[in-house]
Amino acid sequence: xxxVRAGIDIGSRTIALVVLDGLETVRSMLEDTGxxxxxxxxEMVASLPPEASVTATGYGRHAAxxxxxxxxxxxxxxxxxxxxxxxxxxxTVLDIGGQDTKVIVLDDSGDVADxxxxxxxxxxxxxxxxxxxxxxxxxxxxxxxxxxxxxxxGTKITSMCTVFAESEAVSLLHRGVDRRDIxxxxxxxxxxxxxxxxxxxxxxxxxxxxxxxxxNPCVVALLRERIKGAVLVPEMxxxxxxxxxxxxx
Amino acid sequence: MASDYRSMWxxxxxxxxxxxxxxxALPPTYGDVYLKQNDRPAGMEYFDxxxxxxxxxxxxxxxxxxARGGKVVGAFCVFVPEEIxxxxxxxxxxxxxxxxIGAAQAEKVLPRNICPLIKSFxxxxxxxxxxxxxxxxxxxxxxTCDGKKxxxxxxxxxxxxxxxxxxxMKRAKDMSLWRSEVWDFMARVEEIxxxxxxxxxxxxxxxxxxxxxxxxxRLAELRKNNPAPISGKDCLLIEQIxxxxxxxxxxxxxxxxxxxxxxRVKEGKGANGAGAPRVIVSGTPMAIPNWKVPHIIESSxxxxxxxELCTGLRYFENTVPEDGEDVEQMLNDIAQRYLDINCACxxxxxxxxxxxxxxxxxxxxxxxxxxxxxxxxPYMVEANRVEKALKEHGIPLLKIExxxxxxxxxxxxxxxxxxxxxxx
Numbered sequence: 191x192x193x194v195r196a197g198i199d200i201g202s203r204t205i206a207l208v209v210l211d212g213l214e215t216v217r218s219m220l221e222d223t224g225x226x227x228x229x230x231x232x233e234m235v236a237s238l239p240p241e242a243s244v245t246a247t248g249y250g251r252h253a254a255x256x257x258x259x260x261x262x263x264x265x266x267x268x269x270x271x272x273x274x275x276x277x278x279x280x281x282t283v284l285d286i287g288g289q290d291t292k293v294i295v296l297d298d299s300g301d302v303a304d305x306x307x308x309x310x311x312x313x314x315x316x317x318x319x320x321x322x323x324x325x326x327x328x329x330x331x332x333x334x335x336x337x338x339x340x341x342x343x344g345t346k347i348t349s350m351c352t353v354f355a356e357s358e359a360v361s362l363l364h365r366g367v368d369r370r371d372i373x374x375x376x377x378x379x380x381x382x383x384x385x386x387x388x389x390x391x392x393x394x395x396x397x398x399x400x401x402x403x404x405x406n407p408c409v410v411a412l413l414r415e416r417i418k419g420a421v422l423v424p425e426m427x428x429x430x431x432x433x434x435x436x437x438x439x
Numbered sequence: 440m441a442s443d444y445r446s447m448w449x450x451x452x453x454x455x456x457x458x459x460x461x462x463x464a465l466p467p468t469y470g471d472v473y474l475k476q477n478d479r480p481a482g483m484e485y486f487d488x489x490x491x492x493x494x495x496x497x498x499x500x501x502x503x504x505x506a507r508g509g510k511v512v513g514a515f516c517v518f519v520p521e522e523i524x525x526x527x528x529x530x531x532x533x534x535x536x537x538x539x540i541g542a543a544q545a546e547k548v549l550p551r552n553i554c555p556l557i558k559s560f561x562x563x564x565x566x567x568x569x570x571x572x573x574x575x576x577x578x579x580x581x582x583t584c585d586g587k588k589x590x591x592x593x594x595x596x597x598x599x600x601x602x603x604x605x606x607x608m609k610r611a612k613d614m615s616l617w618r619s620e621v622w623d624f625m626a627r628v629e630e631i632x633x634x635x636x637x638x639x640x641x642x643x644x645x646x647x648x649x650x651x652x653x654x655x656x657r658l659a660e661l662r663k664n665n666p667a668p669i670s671g672k673d674c675l676l677i678e679q680i681x682x683x684x685x686x687x688x689x690x691x692x693x694x695x696x697x698x699x700x701x702x703r704v705k706e707g708k709g710a711n712g713a714g715a716p717r718v719i720v721s722g723t724p725m726a727i728p729n730w731k732v733p734h735i736i737e738s739s740x741x742x743x744x745x746x747e748l749c750t751g752l753r754y755f756e757n758t759v760p761e762d763g764e765d766v767e768q769m770l771n772d773i774a775q776r777y778l779d780i781n782c783a784c785x786x787x788x789x790x791x792x793x794x795x796x797x798x799x800x801x802x803x804x805x806x807x808x809x810x811x812x813x814x815x816x817p818y819m820v821e822a823n824r825v826e827k828a829l830k831e832h833g834i835p836l837l838k839i840e841x842x843x844x845x846x847x848x849x850x851x852x853x854x855x856x857x858x859x860x861x862x863x
Contacts, residue, residue, distance in 0.1 A: 249849055264857040266853070266857035301861075302857070305861075
């Protein structure tokens with residue numbers, strides 16, 4: 191019998207686990223990272239059979255290797271493998287996670303040909319949208335994304351810094367601008383930043399959009415407007431890294 | 440530090456409390472970055488000792504030199520001709536500026552967003568924590584970038600500064616400007632030291648500094664072996680120490696180390712494990728104690744086989760001809776050697792990209808990591824030329840922009856690891 195392969199993606203906001211039987215996903219789990227990521231990850235893999243081969247990725251990968259994982263791969267490689275498995279023939283992966291944005295360019299055989307990552311600040315990532323949702327009084331990022339779909343174009347947020355963009359959004363509110371328009375502008379700012387990174391990497395389509403922010407309908411819609419060609423969004427975009435890690439095992 | 444140097448530091452006018460804090464900040468980093476490496480060459484012991492005595496023994500030597508009437512000249516750039524200082528009986532010291540220090544004081548006179556190296560040297564001076572700085576009779580600046588050029592004006596409020604004008608191009612008229620700058624520098628050094636530079640003293644200094652360069656070239660050549668017999672981090676350390684250690688002792692110690700490394704090569708011993716990807720680091724200088732990116736690279740499993748940096752090849756490649764018949768010819772030879780440095784301050788700077796392509800072949804490198812300090816326009820813009828040239832030759836490149844802070848190390852580690860996964 192083939193060994194069970196598992197991949198765990200320990201990110202800044204969530205921890206994802208994917209278990210494979212051959213090439214088929216037999217189980218997937220997603221939990222909040224919480225305040226003790228090492229402990230949380232350990233609990234998640236506790237249910238695996240002892241002979242399971244675990245590959246870790248994400249910011250917590252090295253800690254996981256010291257604890258329970260057999261090997262590590264970077265998020266870059268994991269997303270490349272995962273996206274390639276879900277969408278064979280994909281040429282570019284855009285991953286927007288909790289605190290960083292990555293663009294991965296794939297070659298003919300699906301290997302990483304080049305990649306770009308945002309600079310050290312978390313501008314234009316999931317964290318950015320979370321802070322803005324709070325500033326505009328939304329209970330969740332999901333609600334923020336859905337409501338911003340109804341916003342009209344025309345309003346512009348010029349700053350990409352989370353702190354400055356927040357004060358920009360607040361001053362627009364005071365000027366009486368509809369919060370859905372501000373929301374749309376904030377989502378557009380995220381897309382602009384990702385698009386800059388995509389251009390720097392020399393992206394090609396089909397493009398696979400992964401990471402938690404790919405669940406946001408407004409970002410997806412605006413990205414589709416910006417990119418000429420196919421933008422493919424997996425059913426569970428936050429699981430792609432864990433799937434790729436499992437495949438690397 | 441072995442002995443008690445407090446009275447010496449006090450007499451130099453250091454802020455002892457701030458200085459204690461600086462020294463406390465150093466040792467753990469050094470232990471983690473250097474002492475935990477496996478199977479280091481025994482010859483590294485000397486360089487560990489020099490670092491351990493960084494503000495001790497070497498400063499004492501400088502004070503003894505000064506007590507005998509000798510002068511100490513500080514510099515921030517590999518364009519300052521050490522031969523001329525030595526020929527006049529002076530000691531030339533490269534001032535380090537590789538750590539965030541005295542930022543609050545520095546920001547009183549400098550903009551907040553500026554090259555960390557410039558902020559560091561200003562911070563070191565204003566917070567009075569560098570005994571090298573405080574030992575200098577004069578500091579030599581240059582015009583290699585706008586930030587430094589203007590910062591030297593401010594620095595001259597606190598220490599005597601002499602600025603050499605480095606040209607921006609490499610045409611015949613630039614060479615004649617640079618030659619006249621080298622002549623003027625000689626006159627100023629003679630004035631400061633009170634010693635006349637003669638054919639014999641200059642010829643002797645050229646030979647001594649060449650010997651130091653040849654020892655470093657010998658070390659660099661040994662790294663062409665696969666596996667490389669010594670880690671890149673250790674070599675960077677040696678190249679950093681080259682700028683302030685006693686020239687003759689340093690040369691002898693590097694040669695001793697190379698003897699040992701030759702044996703390691705014969706035994707097939709490598710510092711980074713067999714099959715480690717071979718990487719060349721290129722970009723802005725990495726001054727002591729800035730080992731951040733090399734540490735990330737080598738702890739991710741790669742071997743750095745060369746540094747195309749000012750703290751690296753740019754400092755020691757090319758020697759000065761030793762057959763100069765008179766002072767004039769020697770000075771011209773010196774000027775030529777220094778103008779051949781491929782710094783991003785020149786336009787165009789095709790020599791650098793050609794050199795990188797050549798190095799990648801000679802050192803059998805699997806990739807290049809371009810590492811620039813934040814706000815360094817010359818290197819960050821030139822990274823595009825580097826990328827273009829390397830792409831044409833199919834050499835993978837990773838571009839990094841960072842400073843002396845540690846908050847981006849996790850992200851940098853991801854990028855470096857992903858790059859290594861890609862080139863393996």
